[in-house]
Amino acid sequence: MASEADLRARLQRASQEHLLRFCAELAPEPRAALLAQLEALEPEALRQHCQRAAAACARPPGPPSDLAARLQPLPPERVGSATEGDPQTRRLWEEEGFHQIALNRVAVLLLAGGQGTRLGVTYPKGMYQVGLPSQKTLYQLQAERIRRVEQLAGERYGTRCTVPWYIMTSEFTLGPTAKFFKEHDFFHLDPNNVIMFEQRMLPAVSFDGRAILERKDKVAMAPDGNGGLYSALEDHQILEDMERRGVEFVHVYCVDNILVRLADPVFIGFCVLRGADCGAKVVEKAYPEEPVGVVCQVDGVPQVVEYSEISPEVAQLRAPGGGLLYNAGNICNHFFTRDFLRTVTRELEPLLQPHVAVKKVPCVDEHGHPVKPLQPNGIKMEKFVFDVLPFAKNFVAFQVLREEEFSPLKNADSADRDNPSTSRRALLAQHCRWALRAGARFLDAHGTRLLEQPRDWRNC
Numbered sequence: 001m002a003s004e005a006d007l008r009a010r011l012q013r014a015s016q017e018h019l020l021r022f023c024a025e026l027a028p029e030p031r032a033a034l035l036a037q038l039e040a041l042e043p044e045a046l047r048q049h050c051q052r053a054a055a056a057c058a059r060p061p062g063p064p065s066d067l068a069a070r071l072q073p074l075p076p077e078r079v080g081s082a083t084e085g086d087p088q089t090r091r092l093w094e095e096e097g098f099h100q101i102a103l104n105r106v107a108v109l110l111l112a113g114g115q116g117t118r119l120g121v122t123y124p125k126g127m128y129q130v131g132l133p134s135q136k137t138l139y140q141l142q143a144e145r146i147r148r149v150e151q152l153a154g155e156r157y158g159t160r161c162t163v164p165w166y167i168m169t170s171e172f173t174l175g176p177t178a179k180f181f182k183e184h185d186f187f188h189l190d191p192n193n194v195i196m197f198e199q200r201m202l203p204a205v206s207f208d209g210r211a212i213l214e215r216k217d218k219v220a221m222a223p224d225g226n227g228g229l230y231s232a233l234e235d236h237q238i239l240e241d242m243e244r245r246g247v248e249f250v251h252v253y254c255v256d257n258i259l260v261r262l263a264d265p266v267f268i269g270f271c272v273l274r275g276a277d278c279g280a281k282v283v284e285k286a287y288p289e290e291p292v293g294v295v296c297q298v299d300g301v302p303q304v305v306e307y308s309e310i311s312p313e314v315a316q317l318r319a320p321g322g323g324l325l326y327n328a329g330n331i332c333n334h335f336f337t338r339d340f341l342r343t344v345t346r347e348l349e350p351l352l353q354p355h356v357a358v359k360k361v362p363c364v365d366e367h368g369h370p371v372k373p374l375q376p377n378g379i380k381m382e383k384f385v386f387d388v389l390p391f392a393k394n395f396v397a398f399q400v401l402r403e404e405e406f407s408p409l410k411n412a413d414s415a416d417r418d419n420p421s422t423s424r425r426a427l428l429a430q431h432c433r434w435a436l437r438a439g440a441r442f443l444d445a446h447g448t449r450l451l452e453q454p455r456d457w458r459n460c
């Protein structure tokens, strides 16, 4: 381990010497922990990171003033639809998707490094259960959907097929997620096909460019955003693992959408048959302020403009037909070819610009006493998973029905929307529709028919 003097010199180079200011008063164990944490921070990268954060903070808040003039909706030729168009084409996409799955060429990749702050839980969101009668958690529902798509593809092609499940975690979520999967026997999946890996963490920085001490013996760190995926793929040689398994196509999704269709054959087949290297599922936005990114074009290039970076005026613009002009809501379901991911990790990752999130970061005051700030006091820098879209050679979007595919769990039940109750109802309503479509009838305790209309599930 580097000596304190070495570390002080390194930190001086990064103008971050203050991180050692309580070091002398620490007991041996916390002192060693702090020094180990500081040793892992490369001085030049730390200097750049802190400078960038301060510079980003000095810029006027809100989207660039010329963004509105540079935006356009996606041209229709880039957009497919799961519901419009002829059923024959949809069947072709589905067949192609199942075929690729049966050939073991499809993997799913879960982005599960987030902290669930808005939901108000201290454990990984995937371990949350929304109060279903079965008490299943999000992780269990996803595992079961993987098993089902493997089974369906296997039945069609008479093979035993595997959809490997890659799970990107963070320092916050890896330990509990790994333990949870073990305790639940990997939900009957083969543990060899569940591959967990960890994304990097970055220091939180004050508005004047100083990394923040969370405790006397700990620098405040935060995951590097879901776009940290690309360095994590490289750090853990995940693309090599995919190559060994023969995986060519990857369905990337985030943990909180209870309706997610893992390795959706229709989406996979659509992207493959269109020769896409990169794709995104979208739903029609529900209302202008909905916190979803918008899939659109900036300067003629496909991109997602995140909800935090679009002005309310632009979000409210209407198309001639009366609907929202920017209505393609990103549901964080992406298709990538392995080749495209390889180009990203080898060449493009350093070009991805971090986004700034201003947050309340727990810290210590000048005497080393812990402080829970009431106002935002720091910046977290994050990359976004969709920031690679502009580099795609052939990007496509795929519009799906919200009620079948999107009900995110973002907030606690105290909020009106996107909470455990809305997620639970969305899933129950979907299962009800499936059962009815398969010929089921719902009867009450007296044998009277009920629940013929999925809307009757609203009060569950």
Ligand SMILES: CC(=O)N[C@H]1[C@@H](OP(=O)(O)O)O[C@H](CO)[C@@H](O)[C@@H]1O
Binding pocket: 226, 254, 291, 292, 293, 294, 304, 306, 307, 329, 330, 331, 332, 384, 385, 386, 408
């Ligand atoms: C960086 C990123 O991926 N943001 C996504 C993601 O938002 P979060 O607020 O980070 O959960 O999920 C939304 C859909 O639930 C999607 O609309 C948005 O663009």
